[in-house]
Every structure is written in C-alpha cells, then in structure tokens.
Amino acid sequence: MTEHLSHAEKQLAALFSRRLGPRLKQCIALVEQGFEQNWPADVFHRVHQHIDMILRGAERFGYDSIAEALGGLQATINHAAEQLTTPEETEIQHFVEIITSYLENKNILPLPKISTSQHSTPVPTKTEEEEPDLPESLLARLTPSSEHPIYIVTSDSSIDSLSESLSLFGYQLHVFDHLGDAQAEITARRPQLMVMPLPESDDLAMVHEFIQSHHLRAVFYAPRDTLENRLKCVRAGGEDLFLTPLDDYQLLLYLDRIAAPINDDPLRALVVEDSKSQGTFCLRLLRKVGMEAEWIDRPELLLDTCRQFQPEVILMDMQLPGCNGLELAAVLRQFPETRTIPIIFVSAEAEHPHQSLSSVTGDTFIEKPISAEKLVSTVLHRAALFRQTREIRVRDELTCLPNYESFMQTLAASTSRAARDGVGFALLCFEIWQLDHIRTERGEAGANRVVQTLGHLLRHRTRCSDFVARIHDNRFAVILYDCTEADADRIARAINGLYRQGLHKFLTVAENLAWGIACLTGESAEALYRAALRRLQDHVERLRA
Incomplete structure (x- = not known):
C-alpha cells in the first residue's frame, strides 16, 4: 500500500493507520448521536469534520473501501443538509455497515462511549490488539536519510568534513568534479540545493540556462565577497554567495531557511449563525473556495x-x-488564545449603531x-492577514521554530x-545544559550556534507529523504523537548523541542535554507541561550531582 510513497509520506501513512480505528469508531458514534438528538x-458538523479528516487520508494512502463508504456517507448527509431535512437512517446504514465490518476485521470493536457534553474526557485505555504495527519504525527519522x-x-x-556535518541533519552531499557530470543525476533526481563555484563572466549565460532548464535552486561560492561577485551570482541565476572555505554552519542555516515549512493548509473559518439555512449557505460557500469551515x-x-x-x-x-x-465578541477578547x-459581523441593518466600534x-x-x-x-482577506501576522508573532527569531505561545496553544x-x-x-522537553557557561566562554554568537544546532536536529530528526518548539532561552519542547514514554526516551537519547556529535568540533567538551518526558493520561495541557518540567528538573539535578 505504501511502497510508492516517500520516506516522509510513509511516516504520515503510519500515523494515519494508527489513528484510523479510533477515528472511525468516533465517526460511527457521532452518527448514532445525530439520530438520537x-x-x-x-453534531452535524462534528460528523462532517470527522468524515473530512478521515477521507483525505483514506484517499491518499489507499484505503479504497473506507474512502468509498465515507464518501457515500458524506454525500448522503450533505444532501439532507441542502434539503434542510435530517438524513434517513436506512440510507446511512449501508455505509455504516461497511465501516463496522472493517473495524470487526481489525478487531477494534466495540465502539467507545461518546459523551454528549462538550467537555474533554480522559483518553481511553488502549489494548495491544488495538494498535497495528507501524510500517516504519518510530525511530526511522533518527538515522541519516537521503531525503534531502x-x-x-x-x-x-x-x-x-562538510559531508559528515550535513549528514547529521539529514542532508546527503553528492560531489561532482564538473557541472556536466551532475546532469544525469539531476535528471534522475532534482537536488534540494545546487552548490557551485562562481562562473567566469563568459559562462554566466550558460550556467543561468542550466539552472533555469533544470528548475534548480543554486548558490555559488567564491574566495571574495564583492559587489562584482554578487552581481555575477545574480546573473548566473544564483540565490546567494558563500565564501570559501565553505562553512558547514552557514550552509546549514541557509538550508534550513529555504526548507522552512510553509503553512499552506486551508484557511479556517468559523460561522456562528442560528439560522440553519444561512449557516449552511455560508458553510458551502466557504468550502467551495477551498476554506476549512x-x-x-x-x-x-x-x-x-x-x-x-x-x-x-x-x-x-x-x-x-x-x-x-x-x-x-467581547467574551472572546477576554481569552489570550481568541x-x-x-470577527466579521453579519447585520440585517444597513447602519448598525455599533458599526463605529469596528x-x-x-x-x-x-x-x-x-x-x-x-x-x-x-x-x-481577513483570514490570510491573520495567519500572516500570527506566523511572525509565534515564531522564534533565532531558530525559526514555533515559540512558547504557539507551543502552549498547540499543546492545548x-x-x-x-x-x-x-x-x-508524549511531551518531551529538552534543556541545553550550561548554556550560560557556553555564552561566557564563546560569546553570544557561540551560544546561538549551540541553540541553532539543537533546533536543526529536532526539526530534522523527529517525524514530520510531530511538533517542535523553542520555549525558552535554553529549552525546547517536542510533542510526539502516538508515542510511548519508552520510545520518547529512546528518541531523547538518540538526539543527545547526535547533539554531542554535531558540536564536537565547536566545543572541546559538549555537555549532555537534559530532558523530561510526560505522557497524556487525561490531565490538562498545563498539568502535562508541569509534569514534563518536573522530570526535566530531576534530570538537571542528576547532571549537577
């Protein structure tokens, strides 16, 4: 089912496979709740949201029977909404039976009890039989990869030396003596970045054509940083100029900048409307233009x-x-996260007395x-502007990772x-041991290099589905979805080894990282975070001893 997928896609497929059973059970239970109420x-839109969430993954990762059943279920419910009626139970039953049969074959029934309240409930305990084996190891991303x-x-x-340094962060360096030697490789597989010597003036047009025809991102290197060389770089189609000898740290910073994830998820809109016809109209209109509503x-x-x-x-x-x-709206303004x-108000009056408040x-x-x-x-327009300004506000300037504010919102x-x-x-918190001492010995630039090194490792050596943030001067946090405490500890130890290896040339003695792990057992986000910090502090005390 996943042989044709890339390494990152296989990890997403593994995560989807792990979540499919519980989500299908939840979907069926919500359908039953809809008929009861x-x-x-x-409830209608919770069902719609669940179907959308599962359907995209089912279609992407080859769960054809589930995708067909969910598509039919969704079409039936949508038709009822358009007609302003409730779905017929007999029409729904056929699709529910297909999903139930799948769950029975996977031995992940009975259905869970679904609370009709809006409050969070503790995470149900899962048995060994409920969790299918992952097609990829949880730790697969912790070994050097040729994905980049x-x-x-x-x-x-x-x-x-440069090749060894880049490999720690998941980049594989391919070396060629001449540009022509790389052409066959480029045709077979386009690189994430092409690094070349700055061409002579007579060769600028030829190199520019080569870069354009192969759709490459390219940088050049030269012994001197002058305006003349910068102009040559631009005319040859390059994006930046590096000085020789090439510095692995500066190249990593550049690679991380161009590889920084772009949030291209659908913009999210919430409609608050007590009229069913008006609410359905707005919902269909916004979804039709690609929004998640x-x-x-x-x-x-x-x-x-x-x-x-x-x-x-x-x-x-x-x-x-x-x-x-x-x-x-005034209530929403009382909470930091909202x-x-x-807010776009919909008013029946042409000149509403409160419009001046806008x-x-x-x-x-x-x-x-x-x-x-x-x-x-x-x-x-308003959603796109909000996302753009929020991305700036919630990112750490040094590492380009989400900051504490973004982390707490994501954790909640x-x-x-x-x-x-x-x-x-699992929530995994890291602390860079003795960062203040490094700052005293190596200056602010040296401390920044240590912080960025750990940021690089966490970004590249965790799964693409996990969430990584810098939450303090010397602390990072990782939310590891579908991860046990034992697996989280193995990840932490592997990251610690790679961190020390990545800094051994820069620091005479690279200190160990400290870390703390807490797994979700039904508590609040704040309680989970405090538990991880307590474990982290215990580790710090052990290092001091």
Missing part, C-alpha cells in the same frame, strides 16, 4: 469550538439566542442579504483532540 447543528540531497561541484579534497448555531459552543478548531476568522451573526454578536481572531476593534460588518462575492473576499489543542479521538501523545 435529531441532528442538531453541532545536496549536489556540490568541487575538486576540494576536504569536502568530506465549521458552523455552530449556539453561543455556548463557541469557546470549546475555538479551542479545538482554532479558526483564523469568525463570521458572526449580530442576533443570536440569549446575546448579540458584540457581546459574544483575543486577536478577526474602527477600534478591527472587526468588520457585512450587511444582509449577503453578497457571496463580498463574503468570500472579506473572509479570505492536542490535548483536546486526544480526548476526542482517543489517540495520546
């Missing part, structure tokens, strides 16, 4: 939905049961009846999802 809006090939044209015999019809669902869904814009009706939109989310809060008003074009353009959302889906995770 006559399909209220929140770098091609370099050079005859320098000292290149082995949810709809709630009761104000009391707003805070929990925001914590789980993390919307980037909220479309809110002014008149809601028990309150108005401005009052509800304080800055842009100049202060930055919120927007749209008049009913809603123009589809204006709605889409306004929602897309992960804890909530784990309670909902029955899939746990």
